[in-house]
Amino acid sequence: MTDEQGRFSVTGKAYRDGYWRVAVQGSTYGDYVTTAGPSDYVDVRHLTRILDYNAAPEPVRKGGTVTVQGMLYRYTDKWHHFVKQKMYFYFRPKSSAKWTYVGSTRGDRNGLFRKGFKASKDGTWRAYHPGSATYAKVHRDDYVDVR
Numbered sequence: 001m002t003d004e005q006g007r008f009s010v011t012g013k014a015y016r017d018g019y020w021r022v023a024v025q026g027s028t029y030g031d032y033v034t035t036a037g038p039s040d041y042v043d044v045r046h047l048t049r050i051l052d053y054n055a056a057p058e059p060v061r062k063g064g065t066v067t068v069q070g071m072l073y074r075y076t077d078k079w080h081h082f083v084k085q086k087m088y089f090y091f092r093p094k095s096s097a098k099w100t101y102v103g104s105t106r107g108d109r110n111g112l113f114r115k116g117f118k119a120s121k122d123g124t125w126r127a128y129h130p131g132s133a134t135y136a137k138v139h140r141d142d143y144v145d146v147r
Contacts, residue, residue, distance in 0.1 A: 014044045045136040047075040048082060048129060055125035055142040062146050068125050069114035072107050074135055081111035082135075087127055089115060094122040119146045 002008045010022065023036040053070035060066050068089055074082040085107050090099040107113040113127065124143045131137035 014042050017044050018042060045131065046134060048131065048135050048138040049073050049075075049079075050127060050129070050138055050140040053127060053140040053142060055144045059145040059147045060119045062119060062121075064119050065116045066119045066125065066144055067114060067116045068127055068142075069112065070127055070140060072111045072113060072129055072138075081109075082129075083107060083109050083111055085111070085113075085129060087113040087115075087129055089117070090126040090128060091117070092124045092126070094124075096123070099126065119144065122146050 008022075014020070018041070019039040020042050021036055021039040024032075024034065026032045026034040050070045050072055055066050055068045057064075057066075072082040072085055072087065073079050086104055087107060088104045089102050091102050092099045102117055103115060105113055105115040117125075122143075122145050124141050126139055126141045128139040129135075129137060
């Protein structure tokens, strides 16, 4: 159904990549002819998420170790552990807009990733998975106070 300006929306699930097009069927009385709009490519990626994410301890002593850990999951027909995936870690100091890459690690057979870093200043720790042609990218952040 269209609104008074001829606009419409379509809601549904796309299960695979491909070109999609909207077609309007003509009327049975010949008032309107069948027409189709331009096609548009839809890139379908499965969802990913990071659960149980934490950068700890909080607060941490200057020079101490901050351990960043969490669990990476992927969704196909249901949520599954996303195993042995490479995770990247970034740090953004308090009052800064710049993220700095600090290291990476691979998750284990249960999707658990963990890595320790030397704490030098207050700031936010980010765990990032870049995704792929099949899975969406995801990140989580946690702020840690250094004393």
